[in-house]
Amino acid sequence: MSGNLRLLTGTLARAKRDGRAALVTYHPAGFPTVDDGIAAILATLDAGADVVEVGLPHSDPVLDGPVIQTADDIALRGGVRIADVLRTVREVHAATGKPVLVMSYWNPVSRYGVERFARELAEAGGAGCVLPDLPVPESAPWRRAAAEHDLATVFVVAPSSTDAQLAETAAAGTGFVYASALMGVTGTRDSVDEAAAVLAGRLRAVTDLPVCVGMGVANARQAAHVAGFADGVIVGSALVGTLLDADDQTEGRIALTRLAGELAAGVRA
Template sequence: MTDSRVATAIAAAHTEGRGAFIGYLPLGYPDLDTSIEAAVTLAENGVDVLELGPPYSDPVMDGTVIQEATQAALAGGFRLRDTFTAVKAITQRVEVPVLVMTYWNPVMQYGVDRYADDLAAAGGAGLITPDITPDAAEEWIAASMRTGLDRIFLAAPTSTDERLDLIVEHSTGFVYTVSTMGITGERAQLDAAARTLVARLRERGVGNACVGIGISNAEQVAGVLDYADGAIVGTALVRALRDGGLESLAAEARSLSAGTAR
């Protein structure tokens, strides 16, 4: 992996004797301004890397809580260009690197080079692209190398060794390691497949493997960080924002962050 702001943030957490905490929120929920404040709130309450998701009309990976939030954001008038407005507003206020988690179709429609340029200009750190694989991402790889943005591809328990080799070779920042097959959301028990998958990625020389999907409390964060470099939490944070606003979100972030100590 090449040097990156995201990798630097993860390394800084490790230097402090803890794993990295990556927090996801949908942009535009419950409205654009509040989603900006929510991201800043996470950065100020223990999150090392922000993962922000522009709402998408067909979110194939998202569970019910996140789907409902993204549908509300779309109904509220969120537009793709609002992504860059939000990222700029957030990065002007916090040092935490900001990743955009986006399905590939909106990037293609916007223009890959234009998207990369506008994200870099807004201070964004890179993209998490759940539905495109490195072998189909030649244009994005070129654009991200030109702009210095991180490329974060997903590895799943079903990924072949050959696919994992490609993912490790072309990812920067970290590899998003999917703990269970299926949609995001909380799981009472995290799949042991995640541990096996991280071990397979380590055999292939991965720089950082961060595990997401199904992590919802500090105990699960600690369990994942027993073998992974970072823990990614989404649904629990979105629920906290939905049910109790920014104050509840801050408390939830601090609670989850307590699980990062090693």
């Protein structure tokens, strides 16, 4: 293992050595514009996030709730392309040196070209890809390309997954396992379902990969709670929502930075 994937695994391992969970943030590329999206991501990393997932906006999401869907729609109407996603990865990684993953549905990657996408993501400094709708039995072409280019392959598991499915998914993945805290789509919740802790425990029984938990975390209290049983806490909708709710970019950036800092303090509590 060298380079990109090692940066991700090293970051997660370092957080564990420090006795805390890592904070993983999410932001769609091109929202509200490509430049503003890059600035927003840099703000969350400067505020204490350890890893970032750059969303590849998609017109037919199956996992994303209304907040992410709205942001994706704004990005798509603004003309965002895969080149803009890769530019976002490149500039964020160059500016911070922190691990940057792309989170994408499989169709855009497949249409772009598996080998081409993996190569260009690695050249941009990307650490890997989160692929929530790619079935493990159909993932061999991507996993070969990812391995060749030193990229993590992160799969998403849900509380409904059987023990056999968890073992199969964890064995196929690299970097970490993305454990969904709930059944349904992304979005903030008043509380994090205790099924998330159960799922994390089930995963630890079948893999040594770090377990990062997402979907539903909205504030520092929830982040601290999830950090008690997860190696990483993933937050997306709450952060994106601060920009959607703001009256202007300056106000939104201030709110985004404040929330990211609170979440970073939460995982370190």
